[in-house]
Amino acid sequence: MPNSTLPPATTSLPGATVKYVIETLSTRIVTQEYATEERLPSERQLAQELGVARNTVREALDQLEARGMIRRRAGSGSFVTYDPDGQGEALSPVASETGPLQLQVVRGILEPDMVRLAIVNMSPKQIEALSVVLSKMEAVQTDAAAFVRLEEEFHRLLAEGTGNPLLIACYNLVLDARRQSFRTAMYRRYLTPTRIAIYQQGYNGLFNAIAARDIEEASEFMKLALIEDQRLLLQED
Amino acid sequence: MPNSTLPPATTSLPGATVKYVIETLSTRIVTQEYATEERLPSERQLAQELGVARNTVREALDQLEARGMIRRRAGSGSFVTYDPDGQGEALSPVASETGPLQLQVVRGILEPDMVRLAIVNMSPKQIEALSVVLSKMEAVQTDAAAFVRLEEEFHRLLAEGTGNPLLIACYNLVLDARRQSFRTAMYRRYLTPTRIAIYQQGYNGLFNAIAARDIEEASEFMKLALIEDQRLLLQED
């Protein structure tokens, strides 16, 4: 079949491109690689850099805008509105009335199974995105706030890795509550460099288990992290 | 036509095309020109009829789907979900994009632990409220819709019985998705009086276990109910 034209070429995995762009950009935003208020590269530049069509970049930006992470102005550019220490936003009301222990309980219910689902569902690109976040986490030495943010991003990627919109929505509530907890309870005080190192080890093991598609191992690491959190919780006050 | 390139042509007013398609289609839906549950023309047909590109039709359909007026199934078609006698409040958007299987997965994660928490947390009054709903359920003979509503109420009371606001919020999402499932997938057809009797037995056992504060027994009953739902799901076609 002497097809005259075949522009798409389809070298990359289909169906994962937009999500890949979203994950890449949202990670960069969360890690402040694109700082708050900063202008991010033009759509055309991003398209070239990421090796996708502008259309695809646009769709990703649409969703980031819907999430409230960026704001776009025609003729001017796209700007980061995401605020890491977002004092601003009213988190969902449930977040504020959820106690640290209650948060821990729900995490204990969701996360082990969430990892299982993610493992059997994540695409290579999604795992790649996860590894990017992991390496940034490993680079953290003392900045507890940054570490917490990266943890959230890591968990968010896991949730999206399940491909289950309902589960993702539930876990977004969990993350809201978690953010709230960190704001009020000031765990950060207890996130010493030593503890950060412990967590880094845990996340590293978790990621390796995920990359190896070792379901039980990963679920076990997830539980360990939860137990560690619990210990931190009890030390408080 | 020897012209090398001029795809857009731009015969119609620019910037109003998508809106025009949305208005046209949503009007047809609201006026029941495309009746509820009916399949509307394929995207390619609509594109031709309205004189726009398929992409434009898709974008319009995206928004109609976001509004909950239609639902799309790859390989099958787009179907009107809008109900003119809409009791139907706007369900949370996640509800519409959650499939029956994904719903079942999340329920399988949450419900067994939810029962455990409820048992150790419910006050006598709350258990009393539960028994009231149960007796109403047992009075149902053939009205599948009523039974489904009572089931929801039963589950809601359980969730509230945990006293965990975060868990309650998560489970509300689950219930939204469940309601959506019943609307679209028409399980009701399979909820014969015989099946209702089976469920009644299950809920009765579940309640007794709860009243007796028998955690393992209750969790077991909960799982059984889930399995029963699953069977019902698989029979669907």
Added chain:
DNA sequence: GCCCGGTTTTGGTTTGGACCAATTGTGCGA
């Protein structure tokens, strides 16, 4: 130095085409 108009950059919209994946329909053979 300041304003004003053209040029450039940037996001916004639409087109058309190719290919993928899920579903449905169909016809042939056991």
Added chain:
DNA sequence: TCGCACAATTGGTCCAAACCAAAACCGGGC
């Protein structure tokens, strides 16, 4: 008649390109 493989249909994703409108940028003229 029953099933199963194959083809057609349908929504899902991505690409490349053109044009528009708003904003920013820049250089000349006052």
